Amino acid sequence: MTTQESVDPGRRKFLDVFLAGSGLAALIGLIYPIFKFFTPPDQEEAVVSSVNLGPAKDFPANSGKIFRFGNKPGLIIRSADGKFRAFSATCTHLDCIVQYDGKAGDIWCACHGGRYDINGQNISGPPPRPLDQMSVNILPESEEILVTLELKDKT
Amino acid sequence: MIDKIYSWIDKRYKIEQLLYFSKEKSVPVHHGTMWYYFGGITLFLFIVQVMTGLFLLFYYRPGADSSFESVKFIITQVKFGWLLRGIHSWSANLMVLAAMIHMFSVFFHRSYRGPREMTWVTGVGMLFLLMAFGFSGYLLPWNELAFFATKVGTDSARQVPLIGDFLLKLMRGGSDVTGATLSRFFGLHVSVLPPIFSFMLGLHLFFVQIQGMSEPMGSELSHGKKRTMPFLPDFFLRDLLIWLVVLDILILLSVFFPWELGVKADPFSPAPAGIKPEWYFLFVFQSLKLLPPHIGPFEGEMLGVMAMGFGAAVLVLLPFLERASSKGRRTKLVDVIGVFGLAYFAVFTILGYVID
Numbered sequence: 162m163t164t165q166e167s168v169d170p171g172r173r174k175f176l177d178v179f180l181a182g183s184g185l186a187a188l189i190g191l192i193y194p195i196f197k198f199f200t201p202p203d204q205e206e207a208v209v210s211s212v213n214l215g216p217a218k219d220f221p222a223n224s225g226k227i228f229r230f231g232n233k234p235g236l237i238i239r240s241a242d243g244k245f246r247a248f249s250a251t252c253t254h255l256d257c258i259v260q261y262d263g264k265a266g267d268i269w270c271a272c273h274g275g276r277y278d279i280n281g282q283n284i285s286g287p288p289p290r291p292l293d294q295m296s297v298n299i300l301p302e303s304e305e306i307l308v309t310l311e312l313k314d315k316t
Numbered sequence: 317m318i319d320k321i322y323s324w325i326d327k328r329y330k331i332e333q334l335l336y337f338s339k340e341k342s343v344p345v346h347h348g349t350m351w352y353y354f355g356g357i358t359l360f361l362f363i364v365q366v367m368t369g370l371f372l373l374f375y376y377r378p379g380a381d382s383s384f385e386s387v388k389f390i391i392t393q394v395k396f397g398w399l400l401r402g403i404h405s406w407s408a409n410l411m412v413l414a415a416m417i418h419m420f421s422v423f424f425h426r427s428y429r430g431p432r433e434m435t436w437v438t439g440v441g442m443l444f445l446l447m448a449f450g451f452s453g454y455l456l457p458w459n460e461l462a463f464f465a466t467k468v469g470t471d472s473a474r475q476v477p478l479i480g481d482f483l484l485k486l487m488r489g490g491s492d493v494t495g496a497t498l499s500r501f502f503g504l505h506v507s508v509l510p511p512i513f514s515f516m517l518g519l520h521l522f523f524v525q526i527q528g529m530s531e532p533m534g535s536e537l538s539h540g541k542k543r544t545m546p547f548l549p550d551f552f553l554r555d556l557l558i559w560l561v562v563l564d565i566l567i568l569l570s571v572f573f574p575w576e577l578g579v580k581a582d583p584f585s586p587a588p589a590g591i592k593p594e595w596y597f598l599f600v601f602q603s604l605k606l607l608p609p610h611i612g613p614f615e616g617e618m619l620g621v622m623a624m625g626f627g628a629a630v631l632v633l634l635p636f637l638e639r640a641s642s643k644g645r646r647t648k649l650v651d652v653i654g655v656f657g658l659a660y661f662a663v664f665t666i667l668g669y670v671i672d
């Protein structure tokens with residue numbers, strides 16, 4: 162009893178503030194590294210600018226094929242008239258992988274039924290943007306296909 | 317014998333006092349008493365999930381090169397492995413269903429009204445945790461359907477204003493759905509969510525225990541003498557009987573409708589037709605599908621995701637937004653909103669199955 166009465170209120174206040182302040186500082190000090198820990202580090206992505214898909218004769222007309230472009234999927238299409246086109250195969254809607262629909266002659270995404278025309282323009286369904294374009298070159302000697310990502314000009 | 321054990325324990329730990337509490341507990345009897353069972357069913361199914369989940373952990377090996385193979389091993393080689401996986405999968409679905417029925421019954425009975433606001437808040441919190449359980453668990457077998465459903469589900473998070481891109485990376489453990497995503501989902505599913513859920517469940521039951529069962533509005537006043545039944549043993553025995561029936565249903569479903577494993581996920585193959593999330597996400601999925609790409613200056617998706625977030629916030633805060641019932645007034649509007657919500661959910665879920 163006597164000891165309690167003799168507590169100096171100023172001193173008590175100081176201790177309260179001191180303890181609360183230290184607790185708060187410790188909490189912030191912990192939250193920051195935890196938060197950072199869960200943020201995945203940027204992984205160095207092997208910069209791929211072009212890939213070789215092998216001989217052009219391996220691609221039948223009116224067909225499409227998914228290929229690896231670094232760690233992203235690409236779609237190469239050989240249309241009925243024998244022309245090649247290539248796009249990023251990542252649907253601009255919600256990240257599914259699109260496919261060539263030989264019957265309709267356009268590009269289809271199974272996830273929500275989005276469609277793009279043969280030039281990658283979104284024509285129906287939910288996709289908000291066209292597919293990213295890639296350019297296709299046929300190497301003169303080997304007749305192999307070289308696909309290159311078209312860099313959007315950063316002006 | 318049992319008496320002896322009981323008195324041995326009681327002498328040392330005074331459990332008589334603890335049990336006294338539950339002896340006092342009683343359950344009101346009225347036209348809606350049957351709805352009181354759904355909370356208990358949800359609880360039972362959670363116990364089933366924890367048990368079967370722990371069993372699966374003995375063989376499951378998370379990883380892009382091992383998840384699919386290990387689940388295949390469980391269902392083809394391990395004795396009764398198919399049964400345990402079947403029960404875990406079916407029970408997950410029935411648990412979400414039971415929790416939803418429980419929630420709607422609480423909603424229409426206005427049992428969330430004061431002083432039971434926090435019971436509702438913890439309940440809705442658990443429903444969201446259940447969805448997180450379902451979403452993370454769905455990816456674990458690493459099959460094609462789950463892979464694309466997870467791509468779509470996590471990509472929707474990118475539509476959240478400001479922090480969208482960050483959220484996407486946080487969920488995926490990188491910018492794509494890969495083995496890193498699988499590791500995260502696995503950790504979440506088996507070691508982060510269970511303790512959080514258990515804690516919420518503890519609070520929820522603690523609140524119910526302290527405040528007793530709510531009664532339908534009006535009946536407290538109109539019937540001077542209310543009818544009740546003791547929780548122990550009357551109500552609890554009924555609970556047990558229903559749990560047995562639910563267990564039978566689970567086993568029948570697992571035996572006659574074995575849970576599919578499908579094809580292993582391949583990040584370099586086109587999405588197959590018929591990508592669907594689990595049924596309780598289907599209404600969200602279907603809504604996103606029907607939204608036009610652009611609404612005014614916004615992307616349709618962004619508005620959709622924001623609307624869902626708004627709906628979720630309203631659901632959590634319901635007892636604080638709807639004060640009339642806490643003051644003893646019954647408003648028709650609440651029923652209208654409830655019926656509308658239920659109809660929206662039902663119609664969009666069914667649409668999700670019929671339209672492809």
Ligand code: HEM
Pocket residue numbers: 362365366368369370372373376387401404405407408409411446447449450453454455456457505506510575
């Ligand atoms: C302590 C609790 C839990 C543990 C340890 C656990 C563990 C596991 C494991 C190891 C798997 C992978 C095996 C497999 O895919 O068959 C799995 C899958 C799954 N879990 Fe859980 N789980 C728990 C609770 C829950 C709960 C509460 C739900 C409720 C929604 C749930 C829903 C699922 C689903 C939907 C799958 C996918 C099933 C499949 O397709 O195979 N789990 N769980």
Ligand code: FES
Pocket residue numbers: 252253254255256257270271272273274275286287288468
């Ligand atoms: S992800 Fe392609 S249409 Fe939705």
